[in-house]
Amino acid sequence: QMQLVESGGGLVQPGGSLRLSCTASGRTLRSYVMGWFRQAPGKEREFVAVIMLNGVITSYADSVKGRFTISRDNAKNTVYLQMNSLKPEDTAVYYCAARKDGYSRNGALYDYWGQGTQVTVSS
Secondary structure (H helix, E strand, O other), rough: OOOEEEOOOOEOOOOOOOEEEEEOOOOHHOEEEEEEHHHOOOOOEEEEEEEEEOOOEEEEEEOOOOOOOEEEHHOOOOOEEEOOOOOHHHOOOEEEEEEEEOOOOOHHHHHEEEEEEEEOOOO
């Protein structure tokens, strides 16, 4: 089993930045594709970003492209989500997830999930 713990959420003003971290225990991250997802109140969970095993290939939702950056440090067993130019519509609980069997934007296909961290963008 793998346990994922997110951190770094909080309250930020529009235009501000946050960096989320997701640290794994129980198993090494290096064998897993890692994704970030989010869920706003009253809305379905949505894909945010994904990073492949080598840390080079990434993909983003159109709504965050150019503002968010996903990265990973396999030595630290941690994946990050740098969020810049935050907007009120980015307010959500952010989750990281791990998938053993390759690239996917479909959260239902991920094997392990963290408990989530709240991000609130408001003035």
